[in-house]
Amino acid sequence: MKTPHAEAFFDPQTSTFSYVVHAPGNAQCAIIDPVLDYEPHAAKTSTESAQKLVDYIKANQLELQWIIETHAHADHLSAGAWLQSQLGGQIAIGSPITTVQNTFKTIYHLGDHVKTNGEPFDVLFKAGDQFKIGDMTVDVLHVPGHTPADMAYHVHDLGIFVGDTLFLPDVGSARCDFPGGDAEQLYDSVQKLLSFPDDTVLFMCHDYPPANREPQHACTVAEQKQHNIHLRDGISKAEFVKMRTERDATLGMPRLILPSLQVNIQAGKLPQPEDDGHRYLKIPLNRF
DSSP states (O other): OOOOEEEEEEETTTTEEEEEEEOTTOOEEEEESOEEEEETTTTEEEOHHHHHHHHHHHHTTOEEEEEEOSSOOSSSEEOHHHHHHHHOOEEEEETTHHHHHHHHHHHHTOOTTSOSSSTTOSEEEOTTOEEEETTEEEEEEEOOSSSTTOEEEEETTTEEEOTTSBOOTTTOBOOOOSTTOOHHHHHHHHHHHHTSOTTOEEEOSBOOOOTTSOOOOEEEHHHHHHHOTTTSTTOOHHHHHHHHHHHHTTOOOOTTHHHHHHHHTTTTOOOOOOTTSOOOOOOOTTOO
16 A cells, blocks of 8 residues: 555634545545534635535545544534535544533533434544554544543554644644543643654644744654643643643633534534524523
8 A cells, every 4th residue: 555645624714624534546535624614703604615625535536435523623613514415424533522412412402303422423433443544544542631522543654633632833732621621631642642653743633823834734743742832841741731721711712612512513414404494503601
């Protein structure tokens, strides 16, 4: 098998990287963390970002096998359900999504049609699972801390898709103040990732670059260990937890958290139309 490849697509509205992962000569591919465009002022969805993934897959004559979420995102809506309607494939996420579904079903006061058993995701990965993207082997790593359900995916001979666990070294780490988040767990999760060989490539889900550089989607374990402003070598767990807790206390909620989570715990499926033919999102007042 030839060296696997990850094609990165950046959405500047949410600073999110989505990926198409495949190996030359192998038709099967996976999409990781796809974005459904959402304009909050008009409550309007569109598929411009997701269509770029479709166009790439079709242009390269690929077959979509997986749509993989690293976690239930709070900063963008998932395009998983729409992509599945266009190209097929199975939508997968970590099995602790059941905890997140239960939490946010309560917060949004959602009805019995919303399940807390992992539905409507097709596959729930557990820590230690191994699966295939075509001939590529992928190991599933549970990396809680940002949320209880964060997973990282180690694609052999390519690298690790870390979700929101880590950012680039000059940006640092993810917040831990969402329901179920835990800074001590995040520290331990990052140490798990940084225990891989120094030349292991880490693929980011987001980048929030300083003014002196353009967005970048990857770095190495060595670069993180040497330069991460929050988690480089020599920073203790106690120091990190103190910094992360104090920093999180100053942060506002993500711009799209209210529409995102009620959609993303449903694998990107939008609410069913009501009797007037329109779909409606719920906004819980004074819950965050």
